[in-house]
Amino acid sequence: MSAIRTAVDEERFVVAERLRRKLQSLGTPAFCPEESEAGSVGPALLCPIGPDDWALAAEAAAAQGCRWAAGWGDSQGESWVVNALLEKSGDYLLLRTVLPPGRNDLPSQTPHFPGAARPERHARDLLGLDFTGHPDGRRWIRHQAWGEREFPLRPDFPLAGHPLAVTAPDRGYGFASAHGPEVNEIPVGPVHAGIIEPGHFRFLAVGETVLNLEERLGYVHKGIEKLAEGRDPESLARLAGRVSGDTAVGHAWAACQAMERAAGVEPPERALWLRASFAERERIANHLNDIGAICNDTAFAFGYYQFSRLRELWLRDNLRWFGHRLLMDRIVPGGVAVDLPEEAASGMPAAIAALRRELDELKPILDEGTIFQDRVVGAGVLPERIVRELGCLGYVARACGIGRDVRERAPHAPYDRLGVKAVVRGDGDVAARLYVRYGELLASLDILEECLRRIEPGPLRTDWHDPSEHAEGLGLVEGWRGEIATYVRFDGTGHVARFFPRDPSVFNWPALEKLILGNIVPDFPLCNKSVNGSYSGHDL
Amino acid sequence: MNKLLSKIARVGIVTETFKPLTDPELDRLGAELKATIDGRFAGSLAIRQVDAGSCNACELEIAALGNPFYDIERYGVHFVASPRHADVLMVTGPVSRHMQAALRATWEATPEPKWVVAVGTCAADGGEFGVNYASCGAVGNVLAVDAVIPGCPPTPADLVRGLLSLISR
Numbered sequence: 111m112s113a114i115r116t117a118v119d120e121e122r123f124v125v126a127e128r129l130r131r132k133l134q135s136l137g138t139p140a141f142c143p144e145e146s147e148a149g150s151v152g153p154a155l156l157c158p159i160g161p162d163d164w165a166l167a168a169e170a171a172a173a174q175g176c177r178w179a180a181g182w183g184d185s186q187g188e189s190w191v192v193n194a195l196l197e198k199s200g201d202y203l204l205l206r207t208v209l210p211p212g213r214n215d216l217p218s219q220t221p222h223f224p225g226a227a228r229p230e231r232h233a234r235d236l237l238g239l240d241f242t243g244h245p246d247g248r249r250w251i252r253h254q255a256w257g258e259r260e261f262p263l264r265p266d267f268p269l270a271g272h273p274l275a276v277t278a279p280d281r282g283y284g285f286a287s288a289h290g291p292e293v294n295e296i297p298v299g300p301v302h303a304g305i306i307e308p309g310h311f312r313f314l315a316v317g318e319t320v321l322n323l324e325e326r327l328g329y330v331h332k333g334i335e336k337l338a339e340g341r342d343p344e345s346l347a348r349l350a351g352r353v354s355g356d357t358a359v360g361h362a363w364a365a366c367q368a369m370e371r372a373a374g375v376e377p378p379e380r381a382l383w384l385r386a387s388f389a390e391r392e393r394i395a396n397h398l399n400d401i402g403a404i405c406n407d408t409a410f411a412f413g414y415y416q417f418s419r420l421r422e423l424w425l426r427d428n429l430r431w432f433g434h435r436l437l438m439d440r441i442v443p444g445g446v447a448v449d450l451p452e453e454a455a456s457g458m459p460a461a462i463a464a465l466r467r468e469l470d471e472l473k474p475i476l477d478e479g480t481i482f483q484d485r486v487v488g489a490g491v492l493p494e495r496i497v498r499e500l501g502c503l504g505y506v507a508r509a510c511g512i513g514r515d516v517r518e519r520a521p522h523a524p525y526d527r528l529g530v531k532a533v534v535r536g537d538g539d540v541a542a543r544l545y546v547r548y549g550e551l552l553a554s555l556d557i558l559e560e561c562l563r564r565i566e567p568g569p570l571r572t573d574w575h576d577p578s579e580h581a582e583g584l585g586l587v588e589g590w591r592g593e594i595a596t597y598v599r600f601d602g603t604g605h606v607a608r609f610f611p612r613d614p615s616v617f618n619w620p621a622l623e624k625l626i627l628g629n630i631v632p633d634f635p636l637c638n639k640s641v642n643g644s645y646s647g648h649d650l
Numbered sequence: 651m652n653k654l655l656s657k658i659a660r661v662g663i664v665t666e667t668f669k670p671l672t673d674p675e676l677d678r679l680g681a682e683l684k685a686t687i688d689g690r691f692a693g694s695l696a697i698r699q700v701d702a703g704s705c706n707a708c709e710l711e712i713a714a715l716g717n718p719f720y721d722i723e724r725y726g727v728h729f730v731a732s733p734r735h736a737d738v739l740m741v742t743g744p745v746s747r748h749m750q751a752a753l754r755a756t757w758e759a760t761p762e763p764k765w766v767v768a769v770g771t772c773a774a775d776g777g778e779f780g781v782n783y784a785s786c787g788a789v790g791n792v793l794a795v796d797a798v799i800p801g802c803p804p805t806p807a808d809l810v811r812g813l814l815s816l817i818s819r
Contacts, residue, residue, distance in 0.1 A: 255747035255784055262783050271783020279751035300752050303731035305699045305713045307706050308749055329748045330703045333784035352778050355707025355803065399710070412654060418717035419664060425714075435805060436707055475654050646705045649746075 151597075152371040152584030153520065154195060154202035161207045164192070165217035165243065168205075168226075171196050176203070177501045177514075178223035180595045181230060182610040183237045185265055186580075188212075190239060194219060194226070195584070195595060200519030202586070218244040225501040225617050232650075236263040236335065251328045251649065253280035262336050269336055285312045285324050292316045296631065300329045307645035311634075318630040323623045331649040338609030343369050343443035343574060346606050350596070351438045353611050354647030356399075359385075359392040360589025361611055361647070362441040364596035367522065369443050371583030372600055373575060380568040381445035382524040387561045388437050388446075390554040393590035394465075395424050395436075397547040397554075400642050404544055405476075407636040408485040416472055420465060427454075427461055445571030458562060462555050469551055476544075486541040490637030492625040493538065502621045503614035504592020505550065506641055508534050509542035516588035525588075528560055538625075540640040576604030591615060591644065613647030665721045683814045687726040691737055694726045695817065698736035698760065702753045702792075703785065704743030707803040708770040712740065714806045727813065733760040738816075741793070744772040744779040745786040757793050767816060768795045769809065771802040778802075 149156045159167045168178070179202070180195040188211035196203045209216060218241035220227045230241045231250035238261035255277045256262060262271065287295065296313040310326035334353060338346055343366075350365030351358040363385055370377060377385070398421040405413025425435040431454035432440055440447050476482060494510045496502070507514045515532035517525040533549035535542040579602035587594045592614030601607040622641050626634060687695045701709055715722040716729070730736055733756045745753055757766070768789035771777040776787030786792050799812030 253748045267783070269782050273747060273783060273786075276754070277747040277750045279755075280748065300749065301700055301733075301756050305701075305709050305729060307701050307704070307709065308752065329752070330701070330743070330746050331748055331784050332703050332744055332746050332779045333782045334779075336784075337779060337782060349778055352705040352707070355705035356710060358707065412658065415718050416657070416661070418714070419661070419719070422714060422717050422719050429805070436710065436803070438707070438802065471653070471657060475657060478651075478653070644706065646703075 151204050151582050152368060153522075153586060154204040154584050156204050156206060159205050159207045161192075161209050161213070161216045164194075164205075164207055165219060165222065168194070168219035168222040171203075171205075172222040174198065177498075178219065178226050179501065179593070180597070180610075180612040180616075181219070181226055181233065182597060182608075182612075183233045183239050183263075184599065184608045184610075185237070185263070190214060190237070192216060192233075192239065193597070197520075200516075202520070202584070204584070214238055215240040215242055217242050220244050220246075223501070224499045225620070228620065229612075229616060235261075237261050238264065248284055251331050253328055253331075254278045255331075262333065267336075269333070269339075280310075280326070280328075283326055285326070286314070286322055288314050288321060293321065299326075309645050313631060313634075315631050318632065320626050320629055320631060320634070323626045323634075325619055325623060327619065327645060328649050330646050332646075334611070334650040335609060338606050340601075341606045341609075342604065343373075343606070346598070346609060347442050348439055350609075350611060351441070353650070354613055354615075354644040355436065355438075356396055357392065357589045357591065357594070357613070357644065357647060358436050358438040359388045359441060360587055360591075360594050361596070361613070362439070363389060364585035364587040364589070364594040365598065365609070365611065366441055366443050366585070367587060368583040368585035368596045368598040369577075369600075371585070372581040372598055373577035373583075375444050375572050375574060377445045378569045378572055379524075380449075380565060381570050381572075383561045383565040384446045384448075384450060384570070385441055386524050386528075387450070387558055387565075388432070388440055389587070389589075390557045390561070391424070391428060392437060393554050394551055394558075395421055395428070396590045397551050398424065400639060401544060401547060403639045403642075404486065404540065404636060405482065407639055408482050410479060410482045413472075413476065413479075413482065416468075420468060423461075424465070427457075430454075431457070442571065444574050445569070447570075449570055450565060455562065459559065462558055466552065466555050469548070473548060483541070485633070485636060486544060486640075487537075487539060489540040489633050490625040490629055490640060491537070491539045492621055496621060496624045497538075500620050500624075501617045502592075503617055504588075504590070505543050505546045506618045506621055507592070508532055509536075509546045510538040511536040514593065516586055516593050520586060522586065524561070524564070527564070528557060530557065540636055543640040576600075578602075580607075582608075589614060591618070591642070611647070611650070613644050615643035615645075615648045619643045619648060664718050665724070666719055683725055683817050686817050691726070694728060695738065696728050696730045696736045697738045697740050698730055698733045698756070699740045699742070700733075700753060700756050702741050702743045702749045702773075702789065703746030703779075704770060704772060708742035708773070711803045711806055712742070712769065712809060715809060717806075720806050720810065722810065733757070736760050736764070738765045738767055739793075740767045740769055741789045742769045742773050743789075744776050744781075745789055745792045747784055747786055750786055750792055753789075753792055765796040765816065766793050767797045767799060767812070769799045769812075770804060771800050774798045774800045 235252035299310040300308040314322040351362040402417030513532035517530035585596040599608040781787035797816040
């Protein structure tokens with residue numbers, strides 16, 4: 111801290127010192143209670159910071175080993191309120207600054223947290239906030255659908271915008287380039303060759319080896335944050351379930367958790383066990399899908415067909431028991447929309463046992479498939495240092511030895527009663543990401559069994575009551591890709607004033623740019639699938 | 651290798667006829683589909699799927715058509731990598747404004763005769779997103795649409811039904 115002491119005036123040092131103490135106290139069970147007058151948002155302690163100290167706070171937080179977990183702006187009256195969520199050892203701290211009316215600039219936190227780069231660009235494009243000292247001035251979510259000086263999340267910008275008949279394609283982004291007779295530039299997308307979401311990848315390759323990869327995302331930006339404004343809780347949950355279609359449960363749960371914390375509504379016990387069951391079922395369906403797809407990308411058709419068969423059986427059970435293959439709209443504010451039918455309570459143990467048996471049988475086949483192993487072992491290695499710098503989440507972090515898992519580190523009900531242990535491996539390659547997921551399949555089956563054992567008769571839903579004006583809450587849920595952090599603020603009429611869902615992909619997409627370096631271009635689909643970032647959840 | 655072969659032998663063939671998923675009409679459509687594809691498309695119907703802004707749920711269900719239960723290729727239906735090889739554009743999502751030009755370019759790259767199928771509630775009518783500063787809403791707002799398969803997302807069975815009815819016209 112001595113560098114900071116000499117660099118700043120005394121008044122600012124006081125702020126930094128207070129933050130330092132707060133940050134130091136993170137990780138202790140008593141979460142700096144003596145300073146709790148600052149309040150809290152959901153489970154995060156609120157820490158007000160002056161705008162000029164915004165970078166200083168980030169520097170202090172980085173020095174304390176905090177992870178930068180999310181950042182978003184919010185307009186309140188004439189002022190901007192800017193938030194940055196930090197985490198350490200499962201404790202969350204929300205830095206908040208209020209810009210005086212007329213001011214829209216504050217120092218960038220990106221120099222201290224590289225993972226903040228894209229979220230700050232997102233906020234710049236949508237709110238017109240100016241992060242001084244940000245290393246990248248290029249637009250990010252804004253392509254050409256709205257003007258350079260128009261900012262969709264500002265109150266004066268109408269939801270309908272002022273669109274032209276045809277939006278011009280994105281041009282002049284300023285990709286990194288390299289010159290030389292040996293270097294090839296390979297543009298891919300936004301329309302991809304498979305049945306997947308759109309985005310653009312720009313490779314620089316020497317021969318087959320990837321020298322650089324740059325992602326250009328934002329193609330599926332469909333105005334989710336603006337669309338959320340004015341919705342009632344029920345309708346927000348529906349929208350949240352479509353932030354990323356493969357994470358319908360995760361995002362809906364995080365949004366409902368945020369709204370419930372804001373309103374002080376406690377979902378009943380039975381609903382919590384059902385929510386966890388849905389979340390684990392979603393994790394299993396997606397891991398089965400991706401393991402099959404990884405097999406497919408190595409031309410191991412057997413693996414693709416086996417895992418896609420198991421996934422299909424699993425989704426049919428979802429439909430039969432809970433009414434929707436992807437479990438959309440099953441989680442609602444205050445509880446759940448469907449019960450556990452008798453047929454599911456009696457049929458699920460057998461389905462779980464059958465899947466476990468098949469997984470046990472398939473694993474040695476993957477292990478002994480020499481051609482398969484040759485492709486996945488050592489491919490797309492992500493260094494642990496990058497995971498820490500970017501704040502990567504989920505299986506991407508856990509495959510690099512970093513056991514980030516909300517269910518273990520910051521367990522919310524009902525995980526607080528389950529003692530979930532994160533599945534961790536250390537090699538950081540495609541194989542490690544694959545085997546972390548394999549381990550998670552088995553762990554999720556255990557959790558599902560536990561949910562079935564513990565669930566008791568009871569109501570499915572607590573009556574909703576409108577929260578007070580400015581009531582706000584934070585939802586933190588371990589989605590199948592990793593931590594989902596969702597912020598909701600209400601207006602005075604029980605409707606949503608601000609909704610900001612942060613998908614784990616935000617921090618895992620930049621990791622893909624790093625882990626592909628030095629690999630060959632034909633291994634890109636494999637590396638990409640092992641990460642499987644969400645485009646929709648990122649672009650919002 | 652023994653484990654692999656014995657797994658294959660034990661699982662056997664799971665490909666279903668579509669009887670359990672629907673009614674006798676589908677059998678008729680299935681036969682017609684094959685006949686139509688054989689006659690009008692030289693035995694093979696090529697589909698280029700374009701996600702123009704979806705939440706990805708529709709993609710998951712379209713991709714499921716390739717799993718061994720549905721095995722859509724047995725009807726001569728293939729998902730292809732290039733619009734230049736396609737007879738049908740299968741478009742999902744509300745069309746985001748950022749994808750509008752790319753979708754039009756994909757359509758222009760598809761040779762005549764071509765059909766556009768809007769898949770999913772968002773593609774049908776804008777769904778949860780509608781028309782806004784970032785979204786053009788329904789695919790029909792951007793391209794002339796020949797068929798719509800609604801659903802959020804449509805199940806693989808819905809997709810098969812929708813394709814059959816388009817092809818059998």
